[in-house]
Amino acid sequence: MALIDKYFSKDDLQKITEACEKAEEKTAGEVRVSIFSKRPRKLKNLSLKEVAQAEFFRLGMDKTRDKTGILLLIILVERKFQILADSGINAKVDQQTWDELAERLSEHFKNGKYLEGVQYCVRQMGVILAQHFPIKADDTNEISNEVSVQ
Numbered sequence: 001m002a003l004i005d006k007y008f009s010k011d012d013l014q015k016i017t018e019a020c021e022k023a024e025e026k027t028a029g030e031v032r033v034s035i036f037s038k039r040p041r042k043l044k045n046l047s048l049k050e051v052a053q054a055e056f057f058r059l060g061m062d063k064t065r066d067k068t069g070i071l072l073l074i075i076l077v078e079r080k081f082q083i084l085a086d087s088g089i090n091a092k093v094d095q096q097t098w099d100e101l102a103e104r105l106s107e108h109f110k111n112g113k114y115l116e117g118v119q120y121c122v123r124q125m126g127v128i129l130a131q132h133f134p135i136k137a138d139d140t141n142e143i144s145n146e147v148s149v150q
Contacts, residue, residue: 002037003037003038003076003077006076007035007076007114008035008114008115012114012115013147013149015119016115016118016119016122016147017146019118019119020032020033020145021145022123023122023129025126025135026126026134026135027126027129028065028066028133028134028136029064029070029125029129029130029133030069030141030142031070031122031125031126031145032059032061032070032072032143032144032148033074033118033147034059034071034072034074034150035147035149035150036051036076036150037150038075039051039078048073048075048082049082051073051075051082052073052084053084055071055073055148056069056071056086059071059143059144061086061143063142064086064088064143065142066088066133067086067087067088068088068129068133069085069086069089069143070083070084070085070089070129071083072105072118072121072125074118079109081109083101083102083105083125089129089132093128097128101121104117104120104121105117105121108120
Protein backbone atom coordinates (compact mmCIF):
# COMPACT_ATOMS: atom_id res chain seq x y z
CA MET A 1 0.00 0.00 0.00
CA ALA A 2 1.37 3.40 -0.99
CA LEU A 3 1.75 6.00 1.74
CA ILE A 4 -0.74 8.32 0.06
CA ASP A 5 -3.42 5.63 0.41
CA LYS A 6 -3.16 5.95 4.22
CA TYR A 7 -4.23 9.59 3.99
CA PHE A 8 -6.26 10.03 0.79
CA SER A 9 -8.42 7.66 -1.26
CA LYS A 10 -8.88 8.08 -5.01
CA ASP A 11 -12.30 9.55 -4.20
CA ASP A 12 -10.65 12.03 -1.80
CA LEU A 13 -8.24 13.14 -4.54
CA GLN A 14 -11.20 13.70 -6.86
CA LYS A 15 -12.93 15.75 -4.15
CA ILE A 16 -9.80 17.91 -3.79
CA THR A 17 -9.69 18.43 -7.56
CA GLU A 18 -13.35 19.49 -7.44
CA ALA A 19 -12.57 21.85 -4.52
CA CYS A 20 -9.88 23.51 -6.67
CA GLU A 21 -12.37 23.91 -9.53
CA LYS A 22 -14.94 25.43 -7.18
CA ALA A 23 -12.36 27.73 -5.54
CA GLU A 24 -11.57 29.18 -8.96
CA GLU A 25 -15.19 29.96 -9.90
CA LYS A 26 -15.00 33.54 -8.58
CA THR A 27 -11.33 34.35 -9.10
CA ALA A 28 -8.79 34.76 -11.88
CA GLY A 29 -6.37 32.94 -9.54
CA GLU A 30 -5.20 29.37 -10.06
CA VAL A 31 -5.27 26.92 -7.12
CA ARG A 32 -3.36 23.63 -7.17
CA VAL A 33 -2.57 20.88 -4.66
CA SER A 34 0.50 18.65 -4.93
CA ILE A 35 1.05 15.69 -2.62
CA PHE A 36 4.41 13.91 -2.31
CA SER A 37 4.59 10.63 -0.44
CA LYS A 38 8.22 11.53 0.22
CA ARG A 39 10.61 14.22 -0.94
CA PRO A 40 12.16 13.43 -4.33
CA ARG A 41 15.85 12.49 -3.98
CA LYS A 42 16.97 15.40 -6.20
CA LEU A 43 15.24 17.83 -3.79
CA LYS A 44 16.44 16.28 -0.52
CA ASN A 45 18.86 19.08 0.38
CA LEU A 46 16.39 21.90 -0.22
CA SER A 47 14.26 23.70 2.35
CA LEU A 48 10.53 23.01 2.34
CA LYS A 49 9.92 26.37 0.66
CA GLU A 50 12.51 25.57 -2.03
CA VAL A 51 10.84 22.20 -2.67
CA ALA A 52 7.51 24.02 -3.04
CA GLN A 53 9.13 26.50 -5.45
CA ALA A 54 10.56 23.66 -7.54
CA GLU A 55 7.10 22.02 -7.70
CA PHE A 56 5.49 25.38 -8.49
CA PHE A 57 7.76 25.73 -11.54
CA ARG A 58 7.43 22.05 -12.52
CA LEU A 59 3.64 22.48 -12.66
CA GLY A 60 3.96 25.68 -14.73
CA MET A 61 2.24 27.75 -12.08
CA ASP A 62 4.64 30.63 -12.70
CA LYS A 63 3.17 31.04 -16.19
CA THR A 64 -0.24 32.49 -15.23
CA ARG A 65 -1.16 35.75 -16.92
CA ASP A 66 -1.36 37.84 -13.74
CA LYS A 67 1.03 35.80 -11.54
CA THR A 68 -1.93 34.51 -9.53
CA GLY A 69 -1.06 30.87 -8.95
CA ILE A 70 -1.11 29.38 -5.47
CA LEU A 71 0.12 25.93 -4.49
CA LEU A 72 -0.50 23.76 -1.46
CA LEU A 73 2.37 21.25 -1.30
CA ILE A 74 2.13 18.35 1.17
CA ILE A 75 4.99 15.94 1.94
CA LEU A 76 3.35 13.05 3.77
CA VAL A 77 6.36 11.18 5.19
CA GLU A 78 7.71 14.43 6.69
CA ARG A 79 4.27 15.53 7.90
CA LYS A 80 4.93 18.98 6.44
CA PHE A 81 3.22 21.31 4.01
CA GLN A 82 3.85 24.67 2.37
CA ILE A 83 1.48 27.25 0.91
CA LEU A 84 3.26 29.10 -1.90
CA ALA A 85 1.75 32.02 -3.80
CA ASP A 86 3.08 33.74 -6.91
CA SER A 87 4.30 37.36 -6.95
CA GLY A 88 0.98 38.85 -8.10
CA ILE A 89 -0.73 37.38 -5.04
CA ASN A 90 2.12 38.29 -2.68
CA ALA A 91 1.86 41.92 -3.80
CA LYS A 92 -1.71 42.08 -2.44
CA VAL A 93 -2.00 39.41 0.28
CA ASP A 94 0.30 39.51 3.29
CA GLN A 95 2.14 36.47 4.62
CA GLN A 96 0.14 36.56 7.87
CA THR A 97 -2.99 35.60 5.91
CA TRP A 98 -1.29 32.43 4.65
CA ASP A 99 0.27 31.73 8.07
CA GLU A 100 -3.21 31.84 9.66
CA LEU A 101 -4.56 29.51 6.98
CA ALA A 102 -1.61 27.17 7.56
CA GLU A 103 -2.46 27.14 11.27
CA ARG A 104 -6.04 26.03 10.52
CA LEU A 105 -4.76 23.33 8.17
CA SER A 106 -2.37 22.08 10.86
CA GLU A 107 -5.29 21.77 13.28
CA HIS A 108 -7.22 19.65 10.78
CA PHE A 109 -4.19 17.43 10.17
CA LYS A 110 -3.51 17.00 13.91
CA ASN A 111 -7.09 15.75 14.26
CA GLY A 112 -6.64 13.26 11.40
CA LYS A 113 -9.01 15.23 9.14
CA TYR A 114 -6.79 15.27 6.05
CA LEU A 115 -9.42 15.56 3.33
CA GLU A 116 -11.44 18.12 5.28
CA GLY A 117 -8.31 20.15 6.00
CA VAL A 118 -7.21 20.29 2.36
CA GLN A 119 -10.75 21.12 1.20
CA TYR A 120 -10.98 23.90 3.80
CA CYS A 121 -7.59 25.31 2.81
CA VAL A 122 -8.47 25.27 -0.91
CA ARG A 123 -11.85 26.93 -0.25
CA GLN A 124 -10.20 29.69 1.79
CA MET A 125 -7.56 30.24 -0.91
CA GLY A 126 -10.44 30.76 -3.35
CA VAL A 127 -12.19 33.22 -1.02
CA ILE A 128 -9.00 35.22 -0.46
CA LEU A 129 -8.11 35.27 -4.17
CA ALA A 130 -11.66 36.31 -5.16
CA GLN A 131 -11.31 39.40 -2.93
CA HIS A 132 -8.15 40.54 -4.70
CA PHE A 133 -8.41 38.90 -8.13
CA PRO A 134 -12.07 38.65 -9.17
CA ILE A 135 -12.80 36.55 -12.21
CA LYS A 136 -12.43 38.38 -15.51
CA ALA A 137 -14.73 38.17 -18.52
CA ASP A 138 -11.96 36.55 -20.57
CA ASP A 139 -10.72 34.25 -17.78
CA THR A 140 -9.55 30.79 -18.75
CA ASN A 141 -8.44 27.91 -16.58
CA GLU A 142 -4.69 28.27 -17.07
CA ILE A 143 -3.54 25.41 -14.82
CA SER A 144 -4.95 21.91 -14.33
CA ASN A 145 -6.99 21.51 -11.16
CA GLU A 146 -6.03 17.86 -10.80
CA VAL A 147 -4.11 16.92 -7.67
CA SER A 148 -0.50 16.16 -8.54
CA VAL A 149 0.64 13.00 -6.74
CA GLN A 150 4.25 11.81 -6.52
